[in-house]
Each structure stands twice: as structure tokens, then as C-alpha cells.
Amino acid sequence: MIVSKYSASGNDFVIFHTFVKKNRSELAKKLCHRQEGVGADGLIVLIPKSSLDNDYDFEWQFYNSDGSEAEMCGNGSRACAHYAFANELAPGKMSFLTVAGVINAEVEASNAKGGMVLSELTPPQILETNIEHNGKRWFKLNTGVPHLVHICDDIEFFDIAEARELRKKHNANINIVFVDGKNLRVRTYERGVEDETFACGTGMAASFYIAYKEGLVSNNIKVYPKSGETLYLGVNERSITFKGEVKKIFVTEI
Numbered sequence: 001m002i003v004s005k006y007s008a009s010g011n012d013f014v015i016f017h018t019f020v021k022k023n024r025s026e027l028a029k030k031l032c033h034r035q036e037g038v039g040a041d042g043l044i045v046l047i048p049k050s051s052l053d054n055d056y057d058f059e060w061q062f063y064n065s066d067g068s069e070a071e072m073c074g075n076g077s078r079a080c081a082h083y084a085f086a087n088e089l090a091p092g093k094m095s096f097l098t099v100a101g102v103i104n105a106e107v108e109a110s111n112a113k114g115g116m117v118l119s120e121l122t123p124p125q126i127l128e129t130n131i132e133h134n135g136k137r138w139f140k141l142n143t144g145v146p147h148l149v150h151i152c153d154d155i156e157f158f159d160i161a162e163a164r165e166l167r168k169k170h171n172a173n174i175n176i177v178f179v180d181g182k183n184l185r186v187r188t189y190e191r192g193v194e195d196e197t198f199a200c201g202t203g204m205a206a207s208f209y210i211a212y213k214e215g216l217v218s219n220n221i222k223v224y225p226k227s228g229e230t231l232y233l234g235v236n237e238r239s240i241t242f243k244g245e246v247k248k249i250f251v252t253e254i
């Protein structure tokens with residue numbers, strides 16, 4: 001079995017393609033294991049299109065490192081788009097089916113080490129605007145998967161114990177966002193990894209959307225996750241666009 005390891009803004013993934021669609025929860029746990037596997041935040045299984053009558057180029061299954069299946073993954077969508085393009089499974093402008101819906105992506109630049117990829121997420125849905133917890137205000141929204149967002153004034157301090165409590169209570173990923181001039185800094189505790197990751201695409205999108213709706217930033221900004229990489233986020237009439245570098249780390253045979 002040949003797998004690729006990618007990093008998209010610091011969120012890392014194992015990716016392979018197969019025509020066989022089945023549950024790969026146990027495989028995800030093994031491959032994502034940091035000590036005994038390849039090591040990743042998630043597993044992406046790309047299932048190429050088998051007939052011409054679909055209005056997308058391929059389908060994917062996304063698993064978190066604990067084996068749970070997630071509806072969507074923003075950074076994973078960019079890594080997977082690069083993988084699909086590099087392996088001639090899709091054209092540079094593509095669409096693919098996730099549990100959350102059809103995602104449009106575009107590989108704007110590509111070489112053997114990765115490239116620049118834009119992904120358009122499913123339309124954001126604000127679910128709650130005033131969740132109070134430990135004297136802090138949290139917003140709940142869905143940008144493909146559920147997120148809680150708190151606009152903070154100290155991004156250096158992320159209370160992981162508090163994030164764990166909120167994650168359990170609301171079955172959501174937990175983000176703190178800091179307005180840094182015209183741009184944003186975001187940190188995310190991810191469901192299914194059960195820890196803070198270096199970046200979360202749908203989490204950055206959720207944080208951006210709330211900051212935009214609250215009038216704190218414009219409709220086109222830069223967002224910096226914990227990894228420090230730069231992501232370009234924008235909002236259009238349909239949804240949130242999300243662009244940044246993806247890195248192909250290695251390809252290996254298992």
C-alpha cells in the first residue's frame with residue numbers, strides 16, 4: 001500500500017486512493033499513530049469517480065487520528081486537492097464529495113514538493129451567538145464541522161482543560177481568535193485528535209467568519225494558525241474561500 005504524507009498549514013494527513021469504499025476507522029488509528037504509524041492528525045481516502053454521470057471529480061472519506069469520521073476538513077481538502085492533481089485523478093479546478101457536501105478546490109501552483117491550493121468551504125451556518133462559559137462568550141457555527149469560537153485578548157494562553165470541557169459539552173472543535181491589526185491569529189483544539197493541532201482550516205474559517213460578522217475584520221484577510229503559516233481567507237456570496245501552501249512531505253510504501 002502506497003501512502004503520501006502531507007502538511008497543510010501544519011495540520012498533517014496520510015492520503016491514499018482506492019476504488020474500494022469501506023470503513024477504515026481502525027486503519028486511520030494505525031496510520032495516524034505518532035509513534036507506531038506514519039503519524040498524522042487525519043487519514044484521507046480518495047475514491048476516484050467510477051462513472052461519468054456525477055457532478056464531482058472524486059469522493060473522499062476523512063478520519064481523525066482517533067478513528068472517528070468527520071464530515072469535512074478544510075486543510076485536508078487542500079492537501080487532498082493537491083494529491084488528486086499530482087496523481088492525475090482530477091484537473092486543477094476540481095470538485096469533490098464530502099459528508100458535508102461538495103467542495104470546490106483549485107490547485108493554483110504545483111511542484112513535486114507541494115503547491116498553493118484554494119478551497120471553497122460549504123456555506124457557514126451560525127448556530128448560537130451567546131454561549132457563556134467561565135465568564136467568556138462563545139459562538140457556535142458549522143463550517144463543514146461544528147466549531148466554538150471565542151474572541152480573546154491573549155492568544156498566548158489557551159486553556160486546554162477548558163477546551164476539553166467545551167468540546168465534550170458541545171461536541172465541537174474549540175477555537176480562540178485574536179484580532180491582530182487587520183488580520184487574525186487562531187488556535188484550535190480539535191475533536192478527534194483531542195488536543196490542540198498546529199492548524200485547523202474549518203476552525204480558521206469559523207473564526208474569520210465570526211470576526212467578519214462582528215465587524216472586526218474585512219472580507220479578505222490573512223489568518224495565522226499556531227504553526228505561523230499564512231492563510232488567505234475571504235468571504236464571497238456563496239461561502240468562505242481559504243487558500244495557502246500545502247507541503248508533500250513524503251511518499252512511502254507500508
Ligand SMILES: N[C@@H](CCC[C@H](N)C(=O)O)C(=O)O
Nearest residue numbers: 070073074075145200201202
Ligand atoms: N483539521 C480539520 C478539521 C478535521 C475534523 C475535526 N477534527 C472534527 O472532527 O470536527 C480542518 O482543517 O478543518
